[in-house]
Amino acid sequence: MTTLRRDDLYDDETFDGTDLSGVDATGSTLVDCTLRGVVLDDARLTRATLRGCDLVDARATVLDAVRGDWTDVTVAGARFGGVSAYESRWRRVTLRGGKIDYLNLRDATLDDVVLDGCTVDALDLAGVRATRLVLRDVRVRELVLDRARLAACDLTGLDTGGLRAVRGVGGLAGASITAAQLVDLAPVLAEHVGLTVV
Structure with missing residues (x-):
């Protein structure tokens, strides 16, 4: 298999080192597929459905995964610039290692999602x-x-000492953090509740 197409079905396919730059796979469905070392520059996975897929060492400057439906997906060692995945539905998705400059998950629904050992410059x-x-x-x-x-979110593995900016800190309600993280977040929490520290 050499490419992806709109509204197509891919079952148990392997893409190894394939250049998928600029492909339009809008509405496509990938089941039990492996994408290893692929290039996804400006690829469109808008409304794509992924089930049981592995993306290993993938690269992209810009990736459109808007309104995607991902279940049992692992993304390992990725190096992405901007990823637009707003209004997506992710279930049992793991991002392991790698680096993402900007991950846009605005208005997404996330269930059992794990970010493990990765760097995300801006997490929206x-x-x-x-x-x-x-x-x-x-x-x-x-x-x-x-x-x-x-709800029942575990943020204890977030390096709050490296945070440069936090917006909407009230959105942390429902998450668990450590005492050390609480100290790091104290200034923005104080600002949020209108507390003056002297």
Whole structure:
């Protein structure tokens, strides 16, 4: 298999080192597929459905995964610039290792999603509905949580010491953090509740 097409079905296919730059796979369905070392520059996976897929060492400057439906997907060692995945539905998705400059998950629904050992320069969770979101050894510089609704989320693995900006800190309600993280977040929490520290 050499490419992806709109509204097509791919079952148990392997893409190894394939250049998928600029492909339009809008509405496509991938089941039990492996994408290893692929290039996804300006690829469109808008409204794509992924089931049981592995993306290993994938690369992209810009990736459109808007309104995607991903279940049992692992993304390992990826190097992405901007990823637009707003209004997506992710279930049992793991992002392991790698680096993403900007991950836009605005208004997404996340269930049992794990970020493990990765760096995300800007993580946009505005309006997200997340249940059992887990961050392990994750470095984030800018975190956006406006209107976020979290339930049973474990953020104890977030490197809050590396945060440069936090917006919508009230969206942390429903998450677990450590005492050390609370100290790091104290200034923005104080600002949020209108507390003056002297």
